[in-house]
Amino acid sequence: MQAQSNHAQKVLSHPSLDQSGGGSGSATALVPSPAQLLQSTDLLKGQKTIGILHNGALYRLQATKLGKLILTK
Template identity: 70%
Template sequence: MPATPNSFSVLSHPSLDQSGGGTLSSPVTRPVPLVESTDLLRGSKTVGIMHNGSLYRLQATKLGKLILTK
């Protein structure tokens, strides 16, 4: 089955492991929601994100990288 541009059958990066250990103990079996950075930034270079009562800043660099800071 071919994948669409915005879907992955399995994302297996340690940062997606929800156990808190930082290591991937078993493959992710359910789809992970995918959000395009352009949808978050909406034409801006920086967007604020509230998370657990703290304000974070997501910033796009000139080289196309993303930086998340608290």
């Protein structure tokens, strides 16, 4: 369980998740803060598929029979 937690921290603090909007070409070197971690069960709430509105577009998050997640536009 500890290894999974360490992996999640590394993934969530990856520079690609920088939410400042500056991207990797930013002149100032900011220390990224970890992204918020949510359980998929908290998002799906017992459903197989949910809709997510993002920037005016509708996306679908779907859990597969094999336990994977698919996000489609």
